[in-house]
Amino acid sequence: MTPSSRVTSEEGAPTPRQREIVDLVEQQGFVAIEELARSFDITQQTARRDVNALCTAGLLRRYHGGAGLPSTVENIAYEARQVLNLEGKRRIAELVAQEIPDHASLFLTLGTTTKEAARALSDHKGLRVITNHLQIASMLSGCKDAEVMVAGGTCRAIDGGVTGEMTLDFFNNFKVDYALMSISGIEPDGTLFDFDYREVRLLRVIIANARRVFLLADHTKYNRHALVRAGNIVDSIDALFTDSAPPPALAEVLAENGVAVHIAD
Incomplete structure (x- = not known):
């Protein structure tokens, strides 16, 4: 043994x-x-x-x-997600923050990795941030050189996420430079899945209203199954930021379709 x-x-x-x-x-x-x-x-x-x-x-x-x-119908408890592979998520956040220039506009979606990205962006100058994540808004509101706009809607007690029709209407008012988004699962053919239909509807709006879309996903999202289809990575995403090389089948799909992959060492 x-x-x-x-x-x-x-x-x-x-x-x-x-x-x-x-x-x-x-x-x-x-x-x-x-x-x-x-x-x-x-x-x-x-x-x-x-x-x-x-x-x-x-x-x-x-x-x-x-x-x-x-389960494909129920996500991991938020408390567990906050600590799951936290170091990897922080490395991803630091890497993506290097790609965001000062004086940029951006969407920050719900997610524990996007929350770490907000932390990594706190020293940037002149950012204009639109988010539906109250924890992100609270974190960046203390940065005197950042302007934070928070969507209205229904607030979830579990994670401070805001969703609903009001949220969709709010995000549709903007066209930003960058969207930093998270997802619950990525299948080998690049299909993106999440657990909440309301979140998926908002992700589609966010993707449509951003000039560049960066997906922040650590290795635990590879081959993970969820209920609601959110599109395909090759149609929606400009670059994947992760902490580990994608599995071979997914890596081939990304390479064939020109989706950039940034791996945080």
Whole structure:
């Protein structure tokens, strides 16, 4: 038996073995604990710890005797998303902030990675920010050289996100230089998915009203399934900012269609 590695790495990111476990479950749909122990030459106790950690992170769902794919109709709890791969999200945020010049106008959508991007943009000068994320608005409102406009609508208690018809109308009033957006899942053919139809409707408006669209998505979004189709990355996105190289099938789609990929080291 090989010595067991830590159950999770720093900042809640999965370990290399846990990433392989997720890949295996995505290929098969369900994997038994006994099979994981044999495949990775670890004890069943270690396999259970890995599965439990991945279930806590929302990357897998625990079933009797093993693990399967997470729900396609319910997102990971917001508290868990805020700490899941936080270091990777911060690296993505720093990278995308380098691409945004001073005195730019931009949309910032809902999402934990876009929230980190707002933090990384706090030293920019002369920004004009339109957002429906109250946490982002609060964060940037303290920057004396930034103007922040907040959409009206229905506010969700869980994350401070504002959605609804009023929100759509508000965003339709603008045409900005950049949109920084997040998504719940990216399938191998580039299809983008999210869990909330109201958010997807707003994303479509945001994409239509931005001159350049940057997708901020860490590696946990690859091959992740959700309910609502939000379009395809090749039709909607100018550049993907991520913390790990896309899987081969997705990488081929991006390359064939000229979508730039920026990987944060």
